[in-house]
Amino acid sequence: MLFDESFLRKLERLSVMSRRAMAGQLQGERRSTKRGQSVEFADFRPYSPGDDFRRIDWNAYARLERFFLKLFVEEEDLTVHILVDASRSMDWGDPNKLEYALRAAGALGYIAMAGLDRVTVTVLGVTSQDSGKTDYFSPLRGKQSANALFSFLEAHLPIDPSPDHPVTQFPNRPAAQLQSYAARAQNPGPLILISDLFEHPSSQSPVTQLPIYQSLNALASKGFEVTLLHTLSSDELRPELSGDLKLIDSETGAEVEITADYDLLQRYRSGLSIWQNELRLFCGARGMHYVPFETSLPLEELLFAWLRQYSVLK
Amino acid sequence: MNFLTPLSFALTILLPVIIAMYLLKLRRSEQMVSSTYLWRRMVRDVEANAPWQRLRRNLLLLLQLLFLLAVILSLARPFTWAQGSGGEATILLVDVSASMAATDVPPSRLETAKNQARLIISNLPEETRATLIAAGESAQVLISTSTDRRLLLQAIEGLQALPVGSDLTGALELASAIAARQPDSEIVVLSDGRASLPERLALPGQVRYIPIGTSGENQAVTLLTLEGSASSENLTAFVQVSNFADAPVTRRLGLYADDQLIDAHDLEIPALGQASVISEIVPPETKIIEATLVEGDFLSLDDRAWAVNRGSNADNQQITLVSPGNRFLETALGLLPGVETTVLNMDGWKSGRLGDANLPTFQPSNLIIFDSAIPTGTLPSDSLFFVGPLASTELFSVTGTIETPIPKPAKEDDPLLAYADLSQITILDAAKIPLPEWARPVIVDETSGLPLLFSGEVAGQRIAVLAFDLRHSDLPLQPAFPILIANLTGTLLPGRVGDIPTQIKTGDTVTFTPLPEIESLKITSPDGTSTQLEIQGGRAVFGDTRQPGVYTVNWEAGPEQSRREGSLQFAVNLANPEESNIQPVENLSLFAEQADAENTPSQQARREWWRLLAWLALLLITAEWLVYNRATLAKLGNQVTQNLKRET
DSSP: OSSSSSHHHHHHTTOOOOOOOOSSEEEEEEEEEEEEEEEEEEEEEOOTTTTTTGBBBBHHHHHHSSEEEEEEEEEOOOOOEEEEEEEEGGTTTTTHHHHHHHHHHHHHHHHHHHTOEEEEEEOOOOOOOOOTOOOOOEEEESGHHHHHHHHHHHHTTOOOOSSOOOOOOOOOOOOHHHHHHHHOSOOEEEEEEEEOOOOOOSOOGHHHHHHHHHHHHHHHHHHHHEEEEEOOOOHSSSSOOOOEEEEEETTTTOOEEEEEHHHHHHHHHHHHHHHHHHHHHHHHTTTOOEEEEETTSSSHHHIIHHHHTTTOOO | OSSGGGGGGGGGGGGHHHHHHHTTTOOEEEEEESHHHHHHHHHHHHSSHHHHHTTOOOHHHHHHHHHHHHHHHHHHOEEEEEEESSSEEEEEEEEEEEGGGGSSSSHHHHHHHHHHHHHEEEEEEEEEEEEEHHHHHHSSEEEEOOHHHHHHHHHTTOOOOSSSSSOOOHHHHHHHHHHHHHHEEEEEEOOSSSSOOOOOOOOOSSEEEEEEEOOOOOEEEEEEEEOOOOSSSSEEEEEEEOOSSSSOOEEEEEETTTTTTEEEEEEEEEEEEEEEEEEEETTTOOEEEEEEEEEESSSOOEEEEEEEOSSSSSGGGGEEEEOOOOHHHHHHHHTTTTTEEEEOHHHHHHHHHHTTTTTTOOOSEEOOOOOOESSSSSOOEEEEEEEEEEEESOOOOOOEEEESSEEEEESTTTTTGGOOOOTTTTTTEEEEOOOOOOOHHHHTTTTTTOOEEEEETTTEEEEEEEEOOOGSSSSSTTHHHHHHHHHHHHHHOOOOOOOOOSSTTOOOEEEEETTTTTTEEEEOOOOOOOOEEOEEEEEEEEOOSOOOEEEEEEEEEEEEGOOOOEEEEEEEEEOOHHOOOOOOOOHHHHHHHHHOOGGGGGGGGEOHHHHHHHHHHHHHHHHHHHHHHHHHHHHHHHHHHHHOOOOO
């Protein structure tokens, strides 16, 4: 099990926030863009033949001798999209980034399910060769679906904590998968992407032209309310390397030669903060939430303090 | 700049080797990271394609190259020519006499000489052996043919000006002896030239004279005496002040009696002349008088002089002679120095003894001589000398008379009989006294073996008995008589130190003969240090008279239970016109010819620089290590500051 009983009960106090009303599929608890049947008045509309005359406002007819329909806000459910980057670079660090990401996804999914929202989870970066694993959890709602969600996520937990598995020749491209996700998505809603955002730039293109940024742009334009949970482990934030090293990418096997001296580590740290600033600016400009955090942060603190502060949850 | 081993520059081929090692530095340990994304992003602008650019701004490489350069340079042993001594051996001769304490070249002449000596030492070539001779009252080799510069500098540091004359001749002889053993040596004389020099002295090697000092401005108290005056109670002090400067000066002279100012005079002293002061107002009880020239000149050592008064009556030994009248004995006692004799007849003695208020009580005496008289009642507790006793006393008993005894020394080398020849003495008769237990015989009758003179101690009381009446013998007419009396009184009187001069010069050795009974002698210097003197063969020698001032001799005599103590003072003054005359001598005639004969090239000395470079290399390699470990050091620093913050 990913969580214990008491933690789940605590999670029920939270709910996923949505900044604007979105159309849903079924009756739910969220304001929808549609007009429908609820107690909250929305608008008047002139009667046109065929309308249900039960909804005519007779008081208005008495004053104006014209038919007006009284429209109410429809309350529907919301589809919460959770995307977990499970590329090899995520399977790293202590505590493990992937495990952390899956637990966060489970907790967020449970929160949404408990709030009568539909939850769909997609695990990015998993090749189809990884037999027996599906990378898509189709939208489900209600607390009774939580177990299905948890078992789906557990299937993706890192099996071998030591990262000595063979390096794949053709790495998956989470960015490309995101793009296609944006293209396929039917019910845009809050979208939470949990990733370390490490990419493999093929060309010297400007930063904002990188695939990940384009994918995020595509998601935003589709109407998703993107929240970017940027997961980094402590040894990525503060690498403790020294001497002349040949660094090997755990994902691609690419090599970088460095002389890890004081200067270089200083530059690494400043480069990291520049990168995070870039992301923050990029997300801020597009109304996305950018939440950088370290995996040493307890999950509870992330959910109850950080995400509430960023108004992802309430 | 020249180099001793320019071949070392061949090592510069190591420089490209270091650079090549940097370029070829390819062996890297592999390290798996989650993603190289960030590293790549960062390294993109750093990791240039051209290896040359990697060398740019590489501090480590720069430091290593500089270190190697410094090492190579120091190995090449660069040197420059400097003013200094050449040759294979140098003999430094530093004058440490009183005149070197003059302060005309601040801080003092000796300090200037020391600085000069240090300069010479530091400019010496590496392999030159140096000898350091201090020329004080006697020449002293402090460091002999050493190449240890540290030792030499230490010895130079330890030089001190002594208030003594300078024996430059002895020092030069010593130096020439050392120079004769070492070819190609140079003798450097650091002096003000105020020294007695021989007319002609063959000095091997070259001699350099470095005069020290600029001014001869000095006045000195050259003479101070203190004497009793015939006309008045007061003592008379006589002071002579000499001016060694070229111009007349006015100095104030203060006279202190036992540290109390009693007299002051403003003296006008002509150039190179003298002025005298006679002060007749010195109180008679004065023990020490000091003459001081107030306000300094360049040499303060000779501005003070001391004299002690030992001749005052209080110090005299008192002898009471109880006699019907004995001119011989009175004359002999009158000859003794420091002795005051009171003559009484038996009636006078008795009345004094009985304490009759009408008669003047005589002073307590140290020795009572009973000549042909025996006191009634208890004997006094002073030292006693009986001459020709007529009756028994509690100390001895008279049993009869010996007719014409022949005197003979009981022991050959009795100190009481020193210098006294007894062979010519004729005696009419003597009292027959069996030798008491406490006594030892000094003179015995040759036939009967009975003592004619014996002495000894009873409970600390010294007693001597001469068995015959002086008027019944021709002893008083013999030369032996005053000697015998002097010996006897010397033994019987409470101990005296002996003959110590009242005034000596600094550096002089005091030799005196303490009386045989003196067991312990201690001399306290003006600065408070005490020296226990050893008495060897009846003589004591004290040579540590380098400080001007008043010395105190403390003595102890007698056995444990009846210890007698006393003290005595003597003054030590510089009073050395040669040293007080501090006018520096620019050229010593002795060296003039040699200085002319020598030309300058050999005055050049090599000064090596490799030490400096070696230090530089050490600094560079330390800096390299710090730069290499700066990440660790920065982390350590952070931890420390964090800990400090946490604590505060």
